[in-house]
Amino acid sequence: MLPFGAGLFFSFREIFSKMGLNGFDNPLAGGAIMTTVATGSVFALHFVRSKKEPFKGPQKSILFFVCAGLLVTVAYILIFYALRTSMVSLVSPLLGVHPLFSLFLSYLFLQSTEHVTTKVILGGLLVGAGAAAIVLGRVRAEDRT
Numbered sequence: 001m002l003p004f005g006a007g008l009f010f011s012f013r014e015i016f017s018k019m020g021l022n023g024f025d026n027p028l029a030g031g032a033i034m035t036t037v038a039t040g041s042v043f044a045l046h047f048v049r050s051k052k053e054p055f056k057g058p059q060k061s062i063l064f065f066v067c068a069g070l071l072v073t074v075a076y077i078l079i080f081y082a083l084r085t086s087m088v089s090l091v092s093p094l095l096g097v098h099p100l101f102s103l104f105l106s107y108l109f110l111q112s113t114e115h116v117t118t119k120v121i122l123g124g125l126l127v128g129a130g131a132a133a134i135v136l137g138r139v140r141a142e143d144r145t
Helices: 001-020 028-050 059-085 087-095 098-109 116-145
Strands: none
Touching: 001 087, 001 116, 028 059, 059 098, 059 116, 087 116, 098 116
């Protein structure tokens, strides 16, 4: 249920981001505002739950989180520019193909801990096919108008 809930909240993020970009034509500033609020919220939650203990963990793990944060930054920049120029109904399905990339990358980098089965691959392909069908149908509908 947690991934479903995350997906639901991510869909609201796209809607609110698009609404914000309608009156604020600066995707980088919009992304900065959004990520600052998200970061502040996560820090606040951490300090409430951990009774003000500092972040602890192996440096290697922290380095991976830093790298992931940089990659999320690039993703947000791309999302905001896409939302500025396109409709949510077109951008969102394209974002939905990220499980295909995740499957491929988990196979490459996490073979010792992740087991990518045939069922998982088929599920990822179905997600990708569904996103492609939505996008192709949307593009064809726009071509007719």
